[in-house]
Amino acid sequence: MNEYIHKNYKKAARIQTAVCGFLFSIFSFIYLYVFQCDVLEALHFSLAHGKTHFAPLPSAIIITLILLLLRWGVNSLLGLKGEVRALSYFPSCLILGVLTDVGRTVYMSDYHTSWGWLLPLILLIYFLVTFWLRRVFRVQLNVESSPMTLMNSNLIILLVFIIMTILIGNSNRTFHRELEAEHYLRNHQYNEVLKIGQHSTEASRTLTVLRSIAMSHAGTLGEKLFEYPQYYKTDGLFFANDSSSVLRYTNDSIYYLLGVRPYNGEDRMEFLHNICYKGTGKSTSLDYFLSALLLEKRLDTFATAITDFCESDEEFARYYKEAILIYKDSHPDYQIQITDSAMIQRYTDYKIRRKESGPLVQGSNLMRREFGDTYWWYFDYQN
Structure with missing residues (x-):
């Protein structure tokens, strides 16, 4: 009976190891390739001084494999097992977070972060504390718990480390x-x-x-x-x-x-x-x-520049036409004519709605919903 329980425990331990490894791999790859790809590329550019090309997919795969190997090495060194086997993912998750903790100074020639000394210190403390705790709780680590407890305990530890990684990285x-x-x-x-x-x-x-x-x-x-x-x-x-x-x-x-x-x-x-x-x-x-x-909002100078550099019958860009419509309200004899009937009608609607929208602050939000992509809204409401 004991032998049967022992075999089930070993089987559950192998399943737990495989599940945690799979979940970490999926998280690491998606985190690097999808969410932190641009940050990783910036770090690569800074370290390589732009001399090598950054390949997002191979980089995400290679880093994930290295971190998996690191986890295997850590576990081999510390001999973690049972309900705390997933503690061996701490260095991998920490390094993953540090790699993506990149700020705006990344391209500066003297770029450096406090992780240069903090990371080795944290890892040293981790190894010393973990090795000491393993010796203290050696008997407890050898106790064979139920498969469900084994799985849940390690998944919770891994989840905590994943959250730690996300919090460290630049989001x-x-x-x-x-x-x-x-x-x-x-x-x-x-x-x-x-x-x-x-x-x-x-x-x-x-x-x-x-x-x-x-x-x-x-x-x-x-x-x-x-x-x-x-x-x-x-x-x-x-x-x-x-x-x-x-x-x-x-x-x-x-x-x-x-x-x-x-x-x-x-x-x-x-x-x-x-x-x-x-x-x-x-x-x-x-x-x-x-x-x-x-x-x-220097429409007088704009109107002069348009006549200086463009032909009066030229087809102007959208926002130049919108600005000219505003200018013509106060200068009806201005020589350039806008013939876009749809734009003229929308500008007429805009002026009607502006009068109906009320005070400037309140009207700004109401008008933005319908006219926020126009120069008219910018001219009247943007400070």
């Missing part, structure tokens, strides 16, 4: 969106950049600039700019000067896109005005200039 949604947008931008997938956070009202300055660069490359700044939140005015076209708040792309990327660099201390609006009127910038500089004027 900042804004940071992930910026990394993903940067990845697509580097691969010239401009439409994919614009799909990131497409329906969200949240947008960091870095993500806003990355979107603007993608639109400029695709030639759709005038068509798509105000489909996305614009909280930063002209700053949303240029990165911050603080290198720790941006990623691999910097303002040098934008100056290359425009074809000219500004003088030291030159105002951005003045810089864009000069390269357009002097003809020193690339063709992309005009859309940047016109978009900057719209973002700053």
Whole structure:
């Protein structure tokens, strides 16, 4: 009878080992390949200085296999068994979390984290404490518990370690969106950049600039700019000067896109005005200039620039036409005519609804639901 119970216990132990190994493998692969792929790619770029190509699928598989081997080695060294066998996953889960605990300073030349000394210290404490506890509770570890208790105990331990991994890793949604947008931008997938956070009202300055660069490359700044939140005015076209708040792309990327660099201390609006009127910038500089004027709500200058650089019968981009409709309300004799009947009707509806919507703060939310993707809403309600 005892021999039968012993065989069942050993069988349950093997099943428990296989189940925990399978669950950890699935978690590790999905965590690395799906949820932390961009963070892992950023870490790879930083460590390799951009000299090697990052392959997400092989990287996720190889790291998972290494962590499984590490778990096997830890268990062989410590001899954990029974209801606490899953404690051997602690180093693997900890390292998995540390690998994905990457912040905005990852691309800085002196990038380092406290994990450089903290990880070895935690692992040393883990091995010493676990080895000591194994000696203290040697008799208890040799007791053969029921298969259900064996399975549940180890699954709970593994679940706790998985939660620990998730808490350690970078789960900042804004940071992930910026990394993903940067990845697509580097691969010239401009439409994919614009799909990131497409329906969200949240947008960091870095993500806003990355979107603007993608639109400029695709030639759709005038068509798509105000489909996305614009909280930063002209700053949303240029990165911050603080290198720790941006990623691999910097303002040098934008100056290359425009074809000219500004003088030291030159105002951005003045810089864009000069390269357009002097003809020193690339063709992309005009859309940047016109978009900057719209973002700053400088419609008088915008209306002048349109007549200076465009033919009056030219087919303008969507947001240029929307801005012209606003301008013509106060300047009915303005020479450029908008003939888009659908847009004119929608603008008429917008003005009617604006009067009906009530106070500015309350009306902003009501109007945004229907007209939040228009320049009209931005001009009237965005601070």
